[in-house]
Amino acid sequence: MKFRYKVSVEYDGTNYSGFQKQKNIKLKTIEGVLEESIYFFSGQKVKICASGRTDSGVHALCQTIHFDLDKKYSNYTIIMALNYYLRGEDIVVIDCQLVDNNFNARLSSKMRYYRYIIINRKYPLTLDKKRAWHIAKELDINLMNEAKLFLIGKHDFSSFRDSQCQSKSAVKTINDILITKKDHQIYIDVSAKSFLHHMVRNIVGTLILVGQKKIDAIKIKEILAMKDRTKSGANAPAHGLYFLKTDY
Amino acid sequence: MKFRYKVSVEYDGTNYSGFQKQKNIKLKTIEGVLEESIYFFSGQKVKICASGRTDSGVHALCQTIHFDLDKKYSNYTIIMALNYYLRGEDIVVIDCQLVDNNFNARLSSKMRYYRYIIINRKYPLTLDKKRAWHIAKELDINLMNEAKLFLIGKHDFSSFRDSQCQSKSAVKTINDILITKKDHQIYIDVSAKSFLHHMVRNIVGTLILVGQKKIDAIKIKEILAMKDRTKSGANAPAHGLYFLKTDY
Numbered sequence: 001m002k003f004r005y006k007v008s009v010e011y012d013g014t015n016y017s018g019f020q021k022q023k024n025i026k027l028k029t030i031e032g033v034l035e036e037s038i039y040f041f042s043g044q045k046v047k048i049c050a051s052g053r054t055d056s057g058v059h060a061l062c063q064t065i066h067f068d069l070d071k072k073y074s075n076y077t078i079i080m081a082l083n084y085y086l087r088g089e090d091i092v093v094i095d096c097q098l099v100d101n102n103f104n105a106r107l108s109s110k111m112r113y114y115r116y117i118i119i120n121r122k123y124p125l126t127l128d129k130k131r132a133w134h135i136a137k138e139l140d141i142n143l144m145n146e147a148k149l150f151l152i153g154k155h156d157f158s159s160f161r162d163s164q165c166q167s168k169s170a171v172k173t174i175n176d177i178l179i180t181k182k183d184h185q186i187y188i189d190v191s192a193k194s195f196l197h198h199m200v201r202n203i204v205g206t207l208i209l210v211g212q213k214k215i216d217a218i219k220i221k222e223i224l225a226m227k228d229r230t231k232s233g234a235n236a237p238a239h240g241l242y243f244l245k246t247d248y
Numbered sequence: 249m250k251f252r253y254k255v256s257v258e259y260d261g262t263n264y265s266g267f268q269k270q271k272n273i274k275l276k277t278i279e280g281v282l283e284e285s286i287y288f289f290s291g292q293k294v295k296i297c298a299s300g301r302t303d304s305g306v307h308a309l310c311q312t313i314h315f316d317l318d319k320k321y322s323n324y325t326i327i328m329a330l331n332y333y334l335r336g337e338d339i340v341v342i343d344c345q346l347v348d349n350n351f352n353a354r355l356s357s358k359m360r361y362y363r364y365i366i367i368n369r370k371y372p373l374t375l376d377k378k379r380a381w382h383i384a385k386e387l388d389i390n391l392m393n394e395a396k397l398f399l400i401g402k403h404d405f406s407s408f409r410d411s412q413c414q415s416k417s418a419v420k421t422i423n424d425i426l427i428t429k430k431d432h433q434i435y436i437d438v439s440a441k442s443f444l445h446h447m448v449r450n451i452v453g454t455l456i457l458v459g460q461k462k463i464d465a466i467k468i469k470e471i472l473a474m475k476d477r478t479k480s481g482a483n484a485p486a487h488g489l490y491f492l493k494t495d496y
Contacts, residue, residue, distance in 0.1 A: 010374050
């Protein structure tokens with residue numbers, strides 16, 4: 001008999017080579033560290049499955065994973081035991097639920113939420129250094145809000161897809177993009193059932209061109225229609241991106 | 249002729265041995281790094297004066313300093329030049345004004361504002377690790393708000409004063425203490441014309457005892473009356489404290 005655990009994880013991605021385990025076993029990954037802590041606790045070598053495999057430097061406020069164990073533990077035991085073995089790491093378990101064996105952290109997702117944080121001010125960052133993208137030139141949020149409208153809905157996002165992307169189709173549906181500003185801080189909140197590789201960072205990198213008045217808002221519509229990654233903006237830095245949560 | 253510059257500085261205090269220069273010159277301090285950057289820029293060895301000399305690990309969103317130079321520079325030049333020499337550090341100049349020679353960053357202060365940040369949740373911190381004090385046991389904010397009332401106003405704060413404090417008098421006037429909670433985050437905002445050494449952190453460490461129901465709110469009144477540092481709570485950790493700003 002197998003018991004399936006749905007576990008919510010928060011992490012600071014700065015010191016990890018992304019979520020996914022790498023061929024180079026010297027590279028420390030979120031997945032590797034989590035699987036090791038599960039092994040230390042349970043004695044079982046498990047393969048965890050995550051809602052979204054974040055890149056190196058990307059943070060998560062609530063990443064969802066699932067894994068199976070032979071034994072039934074209380075949610076409290078799982079949380080406390082994993083956090084014990086995660087001490088010293090920048091990864092922490094914030095929730096655990098015993099779930100049906102049909103649940104899948106990746107495939108059962110109904111909606112995923114990402115936030116990109118920009119600090120828009122002249123002088124460099126101190127406290128937010130590895131927590132946000134610093135953009136010195138003032139961004140016009142109104143123009144960015146015009147541009148984002150072309151991206152919401154079902155489109156072929158080939159122009160915002162990384163060349164390494166393994167998704168069969170480039171057609172995705174963006175549920176919403178919310179751009180808000182408070183003092184120097186700009187949040188770009190993007191939600192969709194699923195994303196292509198680097199899609200959020202490529203969208204941010206392109207919306208920024210609109211905010212800097214390097215391209216017109218309408219240009220986003222043209223870039224989308226061209227279905228060509230070379231036409232969109234640069235991939236925004238990983239350290240400004242936060243995986244917020246997944247709805248199931 | 250001397251030109252006096254009032255400069256606003258933001259810093260992440262984590263990697264510095266506090267603001268004040270130490271006898272051990274190997275210890276990196278905010279003051280030392282700032283004076284060095286002023287020297288690299290102007291060729292002058294200046295002694296800077298700060299509004300508040302923060303302890304090791306304490307952060308600042310807007311620390312005010314002043315110093316004199318023989319030459320008149322534009323505010324823009326000072327900001328850009330100092331930030332150039334501060335690159336790689338966790339210190340940044342966010343403002344500069346040429347001021348009257350009577351201005352003194354420490355003595356001209358009318359009000360100083362500090363914020364203490366607590367993350368009140370069961371599981372350890374990741375992204376806020378060096379940015380807030382983690383308290384696992386739930387705090388009762390209502391009780392803390394009752395207790396703070398005894399501290400607002402003019403009192404002898406000997407019970408909340410560090411033994412190393414050099415202030416002549418322990419009588420200080422707290423303008424206000426505001427305790428607010430949003431999700432897991434608790435802010436304790438304290439303002440006063442001036443503070444004793446470790447006063448904010450000692451107040452926070454004692455208010456926490458009330459929030460944890462280890463002492464009654466009224467006990468704060470008694471502790472204050474005893475004028476004895478050994479009667480109050482532990483000094484709250486430095487990394488939760490932020491020097492917000494000074495009014496002149």
